[in-house]
Amino acid sequence: MYVDEDKLIRDLKRGKRSAQQWLYERERLPLYRMCLRYAKDVHEAEDFLHDGMLKALQEIKKYRSEGALSGWVRRVVLNQILQELRRRPKLVSDELAPERISATNDQLDEELEEINGAELHRLICQLPTGYRTVFNLYYLEGLGHKDIAAQLQISEGSSKSQLYKARIHLRKSIIQKYPSYQYRTS
Amino acid sequence: MAEKLPNDSSWSRRLADWESGQQGPHPDPKVWGRLEESLSKRKRRTAPYWRAISGLIILLISAGIFWLQSDLSTENPAHVTSPRNPPTTNAQEPQSVLPAQEPRIVLHDQEPRSVRRRRTFERSPAPAVSSSERSPVLLPTESSPKPPGVSPDLSGPIDETRRSQSVSPIPNLTAKPLLITSALGIHGVSWKEPSPNPVGGIAAENESRGSSSSVRPSSERKRFSVGFQTALHKPEVRVQLPENTRQAQSIVNPSASSWGLRFRLELGDRWGVTSGFSCGRESSEHRLVLVREYTPELETIDADGNARTTFSADFATDYSKAGTEIEVVRPVGVEIPASFFLRMGIRAFEEVKTTSIPLLVSYDQPLGKIFRLRLSGGVAWNRQRVALDIQSRLSNPRGLNLISSRIRSSEQFLDDNFWTSQLQVGLAIRPNSSLEVVLSPQFTSSLSQLGEDRNLSARFQQFSFLGEVYYRF
Numbered sequence: 001m002y003v004d005e006d007k008l009i010r011d012l013k014r015g016k017r018s019a020q021q022w023l024y025e026r027e028r029l030p031l032y033r034m035c036l037r038y039a040k041d042v043h044e045a046e047d048f049l050h051d052g053m054l055k056a057l058q059e060i061k062k063y064r065s066e067g068a069l070s071g072w073v074r075r076v077v078l079n080q081i082l083q084e085l086r087r088r089p090k091l092v093s094d095e096l097a098p099e100r101i102s103a104t105n106d107q108l109d110e111e112l113e114e115i116n117g118a119e120l121h122r123l124i125c126q127l128p129t130g131y132r133t134v135f136n137l138y139y140l141e142g143l144g145h146k147d148i149a150a151q152l153q154i155s156e157g158s159s160k161s162q163l164y165k166a167r168i169h170l171r172k173s174i175i176q177k178y179p180s181y182q183y184r185t186s
Numbered sequence: 187m188a189e190k191l192p193n194d195s196s197w198s199r200r201l202a203d204w205e206s207g208q209q210g211p212h213p214d215p216k217v218w219g220r221l222e223e224s225l226s227k228r229k230r231r232t233a234p235y236w237r238a239i240s241g242l243i244i245l246l247i248s249a250g251i252f253w254l255q256s257d258l259s260t261e262n263p264a265h266v267t268s269p270r271n272p273p274t275t276n277a278q279e280p281q282s283v284l285p286a287q288e289p290r291i292v293l294h295d296q297e298p299r300s301v302r303r304r305r306t307f308e309r310s311p312a313p314a315v316s317s318s319e320r321s322p323v324l325l326p327t328e329s330s331p332k333p334p335g336v337s338p339d340l341s342g343p344i345d346e347t348r349r350s351q352s353v354s355p356i357p358n359l360t361a362k363p364l365l366i367t368s369a370l371g372i373h374g375v376s377w378k379e380p381s382p383n384p385v386g387g388i389a390a391e392n393e394s395r396g397s398s399s400s401v402r403p404s405s406e407r408k409r410f411s412v413g414f415q416t417a418l419h420k421p422e423v424r425v426q427l428p429e430n431t432r433q434a435q436s437i438v439n440p441s442a443s444s445w446g447l448r449f450r451l452e453l454g455d456r457w458g459v460t461s462g463f464s465c466g467r468e469s470s471e472h473r474l475v476l477v478r479e480y481t482p483e484l485e486t487i488d489a490d491g492n493a494r495t496t497f498s499a500d501f502a503t504d505y506s507k508a509g510t511e512i513e514v515v516r517p518v519g520v521e522i523p524a525s526f527f528l529r530m531g532i533r534a535f536e537e538v539k540t541t542s543i544p545l546l547v548s549y550d551q552p553l554g555k556i557f558r559l560r561l562s563g564g565v566a567w568n569r570q571r572v573a574l575d576i577q578s579r580l581s582n583p584r585g586l587n588l589i590s591s592r593i594r595s596s597e598q599f600l601d602d603n604f605w606t607s608q609l610q611v612g613l614a615i616r617p618n619s620s621l622e623v624v625l626s627p628q629f630t631s632s633l634s635q636l637g638e639d640r641n642l643s644a645r646f647q648q649f650s651f652l653g654e655v656y657y658r659f
Contacts, residue, residue, distance in 0.1 A: 020225065024218055032213040033205040046217050054224050112197035117204020120197055140198055 009069060012060045020057050027053075027070060031077050037124050037136050038081045048084065052077030078141065082151050085133060115174070123173050131166035138163050243613055246627060411450035411622060413656040450548075450656060460546040460562065465539070472534045480514075480526035491518050512580050512589065528588070529581045537573040542566050544608060556617060560624060562610035565633070568646075569603050605633040606646065612654075622656040 002008040002022050011019035032049050039045035056076040063072050112120060124132060133152065137143045138159075143151065145159040152159070204210060448462035485493040493516040512530075516522055546564035553559055579590040612626020632646035 017222070017225075021218065021222075024221065028213055028217070029208070029210070030202075030205045033210060036211065042211070042214075046213055049213055050217055050220050050224070053221055057221075057225060112195075115197065115200075117200040117202075117207075118210060120201045121204060121210070124201075139195075140201070 005069065006065075009060075009063065009065060012057070013063075023057075023069075023073070024053055027073055031074065033121065034074070034077070035081065037121065037140075038085065038133060040129060048077070048081050051084070052080040055080050085129075086151075086153055088129075112174070115178075119177075123170060123177075126173060127166055127169055130162050131169055134159055134162035135166040135170070246611075409452050410659040411452070411656040412659070413448045413450060413622075413624075413654045448654075452658075456550045456552075458548045458550070460548060460564075461544060463541065463543045465541050467537065467539050469535070469537045472532075472536070474532045476530045476532075478528045478530065480522050480528075482522075485516070488515075492516060493518070525583070527583055529583070531579045531581075533577045535575040539571045541569045542606075543568075546608060546610065548610075550614065556615055558614040558616065560610070560612045560614045560626065562608070562612070562626075564608055566606045566608055566630070567603070568606055568632075604646070606630050607633055610652065612652070620658050622654075622658055624652070624654040624656065626652050626654075628652050 002011075002019065008019055008022065012023060028049065031052065032045060035045040035048035035052070036042065039048055053073075056073045059076060063069065115123070124135065127135060134148055137148045137151065138145070145156045145163075148154075148159040149156040448460065448464070450458055450460045452458045480495070482493075485495050488494055495514045495516070496512070512528065514522075514528075544564060544566035546562045548560050548562035551559040551561075575592070575594050577590065577592045580588045582588055608628060608630050610626050610628045612624045615623045615625075617623075628650045630646070630648045630650070635645050
């Protein structure tokens with residue numbers, strides 16, 4: 001067990017197996033659930049987790065201790081996921097007219113106000129892959145459309161379009177499960 | 187990069203809390219087993235690989251250093267010296283035997299500038315003995331000591347093994363000078379592409395998990411490189427002495443420098459094409475002193491009944507060849523002392539200008555994130571122009587100049603265009619995405635023989651160590 005984070009980092013950089021296992025055990029749950037939000041099923045999520053953690057442990061010498069180790073590992077895993085997603089031939093394609101996107105009010109905060117974390121996670125995971133990826137990057141990773149476009153190698157318009165559709169899809173799912181929301185948001 | 191403000195809504199915090207909690211889906215315990223296996227596999231594969239590469243590099247560098255510092259001679263090491271390693275035998279002889287005064291025969295008044303700059307002849311008074319003496323008593327002097335095997339009074343017998351020799355082979359001296367080559371390139375075209383490597387795109391390593399920040403787009407792929415190149419070439423001298431000839435000294439003083447432009451286009455991550463041009467100038471000074479002893483067995487009797495003996499010595503480099511031939515005629519009734527010997531000195535300056543345009547294809551094998559093993563091969567078009575200044579002198583045992591000559595040539599003495607093949611095995615180091623340092627040995631060989639019309643028939647071959655620094659756009 002590592003109480004001292006610095007010692008953990010030192011041992012990780014030395015390639016000590018016990019430190020690697022300790023880090024994996026500590027980070028596996030949030031990372032796995034993040035992977036679930038990008039993956040199509042649990043098997044792919046486990047592959048994402050495996051590949052991402054492998055990358056992080058192999059590249060641990062690049063970690064310069066300027067921030068939390070957990071955040072750094074999360075970034076590496078996320079980048080590994082995005083790399084895998086980029087390899088897919090057609091992650092997102094169609095675009096919407098800009099005026100249609102801008103006409104949609106961002107009422108997501110209100111719609112998701114009373115939904116717990118587990119349900120939120122389930123709703124997000126039910127989104128189609130393209131919608132889900134852009135939604136995750138925009139709302140949960142804090143990327144702008146320009147950066148999302150660069151990460152996924154799509155156009156900025158496609159990113160906006162996917163996010164718009166993700167919100168519509170999510171809203172439908174919420175209303176379907178909680179019909180009372182229809183009256184609140186209309 | 188334009189960043190969006192982090193999402194700090196309550197639902198995203200709830201989601202983050204839930205994802206960090208113990209309740210919810212868990213990954214299969216086998217994931218760690220797979221991860222552990224992958225980590226072990228990587229270790230097992232890379233450790234010997236790295237050791238082998240490191241060992242190879244160390245071996246190459248050590249061999250290069252040893253090669254550069256080793257004796258230059260391969261066939262007659264006792265007689266060949268580098269400038270840093272002056273001769274130990276008969277060290278006092280060269281100063282007295284090499285052209286001690288301005289040559290008496292000058293074929294061309296205009297000498298090349300470069301040759302004039304490097305000329306450092308010494309002037310010394312000629313011995314007071316006349317060559318008109320019919321039977322001169324040839325005694326060794328301080329400037330012209332006796333050869334080994336001759337008694338102090340010069341009356342002893344000549345080594346029979348030397349007498350038994352007949353025609354002497356032509357001495358062959360080739361010098362491959364120390365050459366420093368530099369190349370500097372300029373590139374004006376660049377473009378950027380997102381790299382598929384996600385590790386290069388990690389922007390916020392120091393972000394804590396809870397905060398949401400942007401992820402930097404992946405690293406930019408470089409396409410063009412500009413390089414400065416320096417090459418070190420080892421001087422190499424080979425001397426084959428004719429029988430019945432003793433070499434007093436052979437010295438090579440080479441120096442060289444060149445500059446040029448060099449371009450490198452990367453074709454994908456591993457392949458690349460390098461081209462450009464370089465202009466170089468190398469100059470070298472060669473000094474060779476030979477001692478030929480009188481051997482009655484070599485005499486031939488002509489129609490007039492005179493005994494004739496021919497003394498000859500040739501001097502050849504990769505680019506030029508000079509010879510001296512002396513015929514001694516002994517009339518019937520005139521005896522030549524058995525201790526008679528002739529001393530021949532040859533001094534040659536060479537100035538070689540080379541223009542080279544290489545075209546190399548290279549393949550990079552990544553060795554981790556920083557190192558790459560680079561294999562390059564290709565051809566180069568070369569043009570070489572050689573200027574010569576050759577002096578030769580013949581003196582008797584008393585230091586008397588019997589004959590001296592000097593031949594100067596313009597740069598058109600040898601003006602050859604030829605192709606060379608180049609092979610380069612190097613270690614490329616990329617400390618960051620813009621800088622690249624390459625250390626590599628290089629072998630260059632001409633695809634055809636040089637100077638065939640001058641009966642040189644030399645093949646240009648050169649080993650060199652290159653250091654290149656590239657800036658990548």
